[in-house]
Amino acid sequence: MSEHSDPARATRRSGEELREAILDAVRGELFERGYAGLTFDGVAHRAQTSKPVIYRRYTSRAQMVIDALIRSSPADLPAETTGSLRDDLVALGTALARRFEQLGIHTVRRLIAEIDDDLLPQLAELASAPAEKALLRTLGDARARGELPAEPLPDRVAMLPLALLSHEMLFNGHVDDAAVTDIVDTICMPMLTRTHHGGSATD
Template identity: 40%
Template sequence: MPGDSTRRRGAALEADILDAVWEELAEVGYARLTMEGVAARARTGKQVLYRRWANRAELVKAAMPHRTGFLADQLPDTGDLREDVLAVLRLMVERQREIGPDVIRGLLAEAHELDPKVFGIMHDILLTLLQRAVGRGEIPTADLPRRVVTVPAQLLRYEMILSRDPVADSALVGIVDDVYLPLLRGHG
């Protein structure tokens, strides 16, 4: 209503909407989450949501850092490539625990509806780790094909799809020790 001093706008409205996403997910799960349900819970119109997010996958993706923070802001720097990559994978698993496997699987199933830039985030994170490793002399180059850079994240996503439970740490160690580090040495 015009002149209504309680009308929410901008950051306050967005925070209420993103909180409503998590409340709705907790109550109905990803499969039954709707823009209408989130709008009703946030006490706003669904057109407000559609102005900001094209679909529920985009909405849930936006709500994730609102709840867990940005992965890029938690970038490890242990001084060792193996430990850095394991730390990133462990952060991804911790997010899976916090967010829930239902939501992760739902988002992965609707990945085609997400902005392709979303998938560049893990590339950038892993490339940063590789560039640091080059600086420390652990690997000869970070100039690698995009698929090679993102192998650990892609393998972990695959494990997340297949597992009802959070991925075991032994699987993360296997991804790094049995696949990623040998792959990087082969490209060196």
């Protein structure tokens, strides 16, 4: 028996049920075959639907992948504080590194290469929004504990941990625990905990 189901035996579904079946199939194909091996035909077989059904919903492979990953990505970020800014930053950085390792540098780079202007907001939601929300919560908790100055941090300073992690991921292709700890201890903590003046607040 083939690992793919025969589309002729596809179950009739519509709406959210069909969308979830397609997105589950996209994630399955992505993690088993990689971005290069992901095709509309493979997704259709795995989802037990037809290619025309998928083409009506998605115009590109990148659009399918971004939609599938957005639906599954936020849950693995830390939801609670450790009581320490330093430890919270390490926990967040480690979670982001694990997500990146699971997705893989080749998938990330191919997504960036294939997206068009219409997909940029979705890519930003996938790559930045959940991480920024978690970071801002971390900084707010640290300020409430007195670990950060009372005055707001400038935007670029507040987002520094994510910028450094993103650089490490995209240009080195890998982020291990030692790199996360080094980024937090040698750059982020000294920069975030010093007193700043001016700038607009994002946190």
